Amino acid sequence: MKYINLKILPNLIIFLTILSLCHNMRKDDRNAVLNLTGNEIMLPDSLGFMIQDVPVEYDFSFADYKVVTYIDSKGCTTCSMKLTLWNDLINEFKTIEGIDVNFLMILNKDADEDLISALKLNFFRHPVMFDPQGTFKEKNSLPSSPAYHTMLLDSDNKVVAVGNPVLSPKIKDLYRQILTENGTERSSELCQKPVVALGVVNAGDSVFRQFNLVNNGKDIWNVQGITTSCDCISATISSEMINPGDTAVLTMSFIADSIPGYFSKYADIYFQEKEKSEHFLVHGFIDNLNINN
Amino acid sequence: MKKKFLWIAFATMAAAVAVAGYYDHSQTEGLTPLQIANIESLSNTPQTPFDKACVEGKTFCTPNYMGPIENSLPVNW
Numbered sequence: 001m002k003y004i005n006l007k008i009l010p011n012l013i014i015f016l017t018i019l020s021l022c023h024n025m026r027k028d029d030r031n032a033v034l035n036l037t038g039n040e041i042m043l044p045d046s047l048g049f050m051i052q053d054v055p056v057e058y059d060f061s062f063a064d065y066k067v068v069t070y071i072d073s074k075g076c077t078t079c080s081m082k083l084t085l086w087n088d089l090i091n092e093f094k095t096i097e098g099i100d101v102n103f104l105m106i107l108n109k110d111a112d113e114d115l116i117s118a119l120k121l122n123f124f125r126h127p128v129m130f131d132p133q134g135t136f137k138e139k140n141s142l143p144s145s146p147a148y149h150t151m152l153l154d155s156d157n158k159v160v161a162v163g164n165p166v167l168s169p170k171i172k173d174l175y176r177q178i179l180t181e182n183g184t185e186r187s188s189e190l191c192q193k194p195v196v197a198l199g200v201v202n203a204g205d206s207v208f209r210q211f212n213l214v215n216n217g218k219d220i221w222n223v224q225g226i227t228t229s230c231d232c233i234s235a236t237i238s239s240e241m242i243n244p245g246d247t248a249v250l251t252m253s254f255i256a257d258s259i260p261g262y263f264s265k266y267a268d269i270y271f272q273e274k275e276k277s278e279h280f281l282v283h284g285f286i287d288n289l290n291i292n293n
Numbered sequence: 294m295k296k297k298f299l300w301i302a303f304a305t306m307a308a309a310v311a312v313a314g315y316y317d318h319s320q321t322e323g324l325t326p327l328q329i330a331n332i333e334s335l336s337n338t339p340q341t342p343f344d345k346a347c348v349e350g351k352t353f354c355t356p357n358y359m360g361p362i363e364n365s366l367p368v369n370w
Contacts (some may be wrong), residue, residue: 171334
């Protein structure tokens, strides 16, 4: 009997290990997902939205999907913010056509000089809410672990998925899969960063941004035409023909109309050699303070 | 004797498969495919990378200033 046990035990362990790994799940992760998914997330009414140190009007709920992240005051807040990674991720998700994705970072801190400096130095021009009392966490009964303080919400502000996409490519892929179910991902072949966050623009002001279009291929690209999303956007390209190895510069100008709040405007460049256009987008907030004054 | 041993081995393995299958089923019972994918993506993510090092005053960030020095080698500040 002793002989049989010794022989069988390794087999048993191997089988159990292999099969229990079919679904690799941590208990805490399971509980967090079970408890949070489907819950409606409420924002504290008393707190306003800011772009760096400028208050803005922002209809966070008015979007097909939203990503909300809560950074608590434990430890190093500026480290947990991961601003440069968020910048890239937000711009990446903004390239998905056919859906609107809104973002919000809620900081469990006062808007002190260090935090504002961090936002400015990292060129973080996306909405932030300062919540020193931790109202957001309390109101939504969030778990204590920061791993579950970032969520993807649907149009009704209900939690669709949990997890921080800037800390894990697995979670980022999951978010992207959900978003691209209803939208189409557009990647640029010529430009590494086809999306620019302008931040706050005063009503009536005119701003411009330049995009480098680099032809790394072997074929010549001939510009067929440029279309824009509105009259408030104009776009010009430095060269009508981009030879292999050459770079052309697209200059996009945006004149802020008088409607305050969030805007997202684009220009499409069509090439004779390509079926799909190259898509360039600027987004930000129009501030109406000048008009009110 | 050899035949008996093989039978016992087979029976044990079958039991192991059943137990493991039940365990796996109980983990995913009542979950949607999206929730399963979500839990798996969370479980495959180490919790709070970088931050611990920062809190402990070690290497990866400059606390209370610019945030993390992304993609850089550890530097003692």
